[in-house]
Amino acid sequence: MSSQSSPPSSSRSSHTPSYAAVLRTPHARRTFGAALLGRLSYGMVPLAMMLAVRDSGGSYAVAGTVLALFGLTSVFLSPTRAALVDRYGPRRALPPMAALYAGLLALVACATWRPGAPPVLTGALVVAAGACTPPLGPVMRTLWRRLLPDRALLQRAYSLDTVAEELLFVSGPLLVGLLLTVAGPAAAVAAGAGLVLAGTLALVSTPVAREVDGTGSAVSGERPGGGGALRRAVLASAATGLALGALDLMVVAFAEARGQAGAVAWILAALSAGSAVGGLAYGAVTWSAPNRARLPLLAAGLGLALAGAGLAPNLPALAAAVALAGLFVSPAVTTAYLLADEAAAPQARTRAGAWVNTAFNAGSAGGTATVGLLVGRLPLPLCFALAAAPALFSAAAGARRVRDFGGGRSLRKSDTGADLGL
Incomplete structure (x- = not known):
């Protein structure tokens, strides 16, 4: 029996929408x-x-x-x-x-x-x-x-x-x-x-x-109308990666300025724990809002939490702020992948996901490099705010697109194409 015919039906999965149902x-x-x-x-x-x-x-x-x-x-x-x-x-x-x-x-x-x-x-x-x-x-x-x-x-x-x-x-x-x-x-x-x-x-x-046999031909990945949805997913993924890449170095600078470099591992562990908890909790909820409407909110939450972390007075407060920021990381990345999956033509979904992944990794590298130039030259709270800016910009751009097209409506046909050439 093929795997496509064997997964639980839509009616069954709607009654048991759990991680156990996924793995079963x-x-x-x-x-x-x-x-x-x-x-x-x-x-x-x-x-x-x-x-x-x-x-x-x-x-x-x-x-x-x-x-x-x-x-x-x-x-x-x-x-x-x-x-x-x-x-x-x-x-x-x-x-x-x-x-x-x-x-x-x-x-x-x-x-x-x-x-x-x-x-x-x-x-x-x-x-x-x-x-x-x-x-x-x-x-x-x-x-x-x-x-x-x-x-x-x-x-x-x-x-x-x-x-x-x-x-x-x-x-x-x-x-x-x-x-x-x-x-x-x-x-x-x-x-x-x-x-x-x-x-x-x-x-x-x-x-x-x-x-999965593949298309057997080159995949253009284009549909009439272009790939606005995919570009928003890529932008949000890049902003999330940039925030995380910058955060690692800023946590080191924050801890060293207080003579407690050994606390870095615990603070970054709080980030990972927050991301894991946020990701699992987010996936367990059945959301009524579409992915394109949720993604700007998640990016805004990450940006605001990151900017607030720069105002932390001590290491325990920074750890709490970083854990709060982590709550938005996995949900933002997950939603970006889901939006890319919706936007891509069926024969180009792997490449659409790869663009989101590439954007995240490139953003992470760029965030580390950029903050490396800024730390020591600018006040640390300002570095946190600058690292948060791309996520907030991504949120504003995404929210404007949702407002233009109507947040509760389904995507227009012209907005679901995946221009994978970006």
Whole structure:
């Protein structure tokens, strides 16, 4: 029986719109587990790679440059790789990407196993690996859409996916730390290679992935009228990423100014906890307002909480403010993915999700870089306010569009097209 015919019907899911109902859907646990296994690699590889390059003879400057190049190629080529998945289907597109990615990571591990690796060689291998990173997150969200045609269950699945992905980026560095106690960082790079290959092969072997054959042709992703909804989702995702990228560094500066640098980990843990609680609570509610109306409110909540955090008088107050900001993070990202899914043509959903993901990661990198230039030159409360400004701008722009089209009406046909070229 195909996975499309086996999920709970819309009437059944409306009576049990829970996370348990999501995971009880036939093939959901197997598919989701395989995707998480592969995506755990993404939480491990950046730290492991930086340490491996440094220990092999490169300085911190060399290691940082190599890691930045890896991030650039991985993030900005993600929509292109996702387009290949849309065109050929996950079974044909993902295994070659995963094999190349894992193979190049294995070469990085071999090159950095002992000191003396030429930085040019490791840099070239790392850049090539970044170019081949399999888009497992966007693919999983596309598969959720096939597993769960019911919109209420899909919202819960996306919330669960977003929270789980965030937890992977917390647990990945912890696993690297454990591996460092028994082996070097090169071994952690090799472990990341094994995880992504195993997870990808397990994912494409699932029944729902076997049903997706791709379009067989290039995907333009365009519908008459353009992709205003997708652009709003991308803008909100970029603003959220920028806020988080800036927040990490501002928390460090806040704690160090008070002589308590050790509190940074606890404050960032409060952010992650707030995001997890907010994401799970948000996904459990059946909302009457459409995604395009909720997204500006979530972006505004994040921006206001972030600006308020800059006024915290001490570390406990900052932790509370950061936890409050975290309540809006996972819901905002989840809603951006849902809006992109609505806006995209069916044959371009993977690439639409990849654009949202790319915007978030690019925003995070840009936020860290920008605040790095501002901290020490401007008062810290002003830095918090400037970091909040993009989220507030995104909220204002989104709210204006909702008001123009009528917040309670369904999207106009011309506003649902996905101009994936952006």
